[in-house]
Amino acid sequence: MRIFLHLGEPFWRAAGKREVEITLNDGETISDALASLAKTYPSLAKDLDGKEAKPMLFVDDEEALPEKVLSEGAKVHVVWPVSGG
């Protein structure tokens, strides 16, 4: 199935684009999508590893956990969790 990853700051900079389309198997999750992303763009792996902060994830407009099983055409937003000012 096709999944569309919408990358927020700073993730998109490693990919050079805001939206990355990937293909997953049925039953696969956001974690699988991020693993696929890190494989394509190895420099993203460190930012996605969650050691300082786990990325905030949204499927369309809903906040989601990494375990969420994705469906065809899902748009997954990946943003750095920050809220100071």
Next chain:
Amino acid sequence: MSNTAVINLSSGRVEVSPTPSNLIRAFLGGRGMNMYYLRKYLRAAGDPQRLDPFDPANPLIFGSGLLTGTIAPNAARFNVSAKSPESLGLGDANCGGFFAAAMRKNKFDRLIILGKAEKPSYLLIEDGHIEIRSAKELWGLNSPQTQEALKSAHGSGTVSAVISQAGENKVRMASVMTGLKNTAGRGGMGAVMGSKNLKAIAARGGEQIAVADKAALSATRKAQTKYLQDSKVIQILGTLGTPFLYEVSNRLGAIRTRNSQENSFEDTLVASEIEKFSDKMLACTSCVVHCRHHNTLGGEGPEYSTIGLLGANIGVAPTDQVITLNNLVNDLGLDASSTGTVIAWAMELYQRGIIGDGVTDGKLEWGDYERVVDLINDIANRRGFGNVLAESSQAKKIFPPEAADYLIAVKDLPQSDPHDVRYIKSFALGIAVASRGADHLRNRPTLDILKLPDDVRMKIFGVPTSSDPTSYEGKAGMVAWHDDIYAVADSLGICKFITHGFNSPKLLGYDHFVELIQSVEGATFTEDELRQCGKRVIDIERQINLEIGRTRADDTLPKRYFDDPMPARATKGHHIDREKFQTMLDEYYEARGWNNEGHLSKERLAELDAI
């Protein structure tokens, strides 16, 4: 040794004395020591509750942090404090840049300004001396013009803190400016300065700030800089600045939009769009982050708060327009947060027909950039409807009574940041109890968004807390923890961006602060003693607010945050439950050691009085 100067503008008398070591031990410096003096002088003026903030007896205090001006990381900050003409309560604004270091090079860590000059004046601090001079030629100039004029008069190395037209006209949200954008913005400290006929404080000359152990400080800075620069948040702030935060809040559905009637806005204000107008990143004294944009439209910034409040909150989407508004409020010496909040408030009142064309001098519609430009100029110069909005939250006394229901403020201070706090309950409690009013920089538990594991949260906060940002459980302890460490950072003169708990758990905490104080002051503090300093600051601020007449009822939120569910995105449906909020407030008072009305114990008050 550093000194405190008491400057009476009415008499022209300047008294200088060494800053008392017992006050350093109790309050460190910066915000903490300012609060000690603010309470002292407000009480000396008579009844703190009745004192008009524009009365010459209102003290205006400039206080640098204990580490400010040294090479300690990000130690650039100073606080400006007075009774606020905007909130009519405790007024305190924190600022970076280079001014405080210039003060300290002249051996002054604190200026307490009393009285009122007969004519427009400025203070010249030069080689350890303070002189009151005529500001006749400066009056009427904006912030950059004033600073340039002072450089022309006293040399290019002159650094100054100034007011612009807004301060001269006693606009209640007027800021004190240094550089193009560094702003002591909150609470109208610029208006207090204007009420004293004080246009500027210029500092030049002096000598290197003496430290107890130069080699140790150098080594500590090196190690702490490496630690900080390993943080991804620090790296991002150094390239994108705070506009980086807009996208997160917007995606979540927590960006204050059209006076919080909505909670999401355009993508034109994300960091990558702002970046197109940035030609370099700038830093304050000893900074290791470099978070401030120099923009190609003639100013510095914008910050996330300005993007949100002079963008989404008033419906202005084009990137260049928002940056131009940012530059305009900085030049005119207006607090961007209050200005954006108050204009949005007026726009909603107009939208609802609560105020009409006769009051607003014509149409006042969302996103009308040209009208906003005119209005900001009118606010600073107190012209037409701008003269009404120049009253900031106090304009509720001019508008129909129902207008107050739509003002996004706490304790009459418009909310500082663009984050809609209805979703993350700890944020809501934080702005409700912050001593100066609705403000994120007093205690925001930014780590709440990280959903850290239980053991990590317990290790940090020392009390059980929920990992769910929408839960009310344990959030009181989390806010109290942030109260303390942010008060310590403000009292040391350290920037929040490198303070543990602000955006990342991998920044400088009490252990790092202990090392810095040891090498700068040669004074040994334990981590617990430092936290006790933070607690003391929070307690004395509470006492100031009580003496000004604040009560538990003032620790609340804008009506909308209770009554109106958020309309869109992941936060849809969230609001603050009144009953649960009151329970959270009870828990907060308990965490702080206050009684159910938010009062300090007699023993604690006696301790503070004895200092």
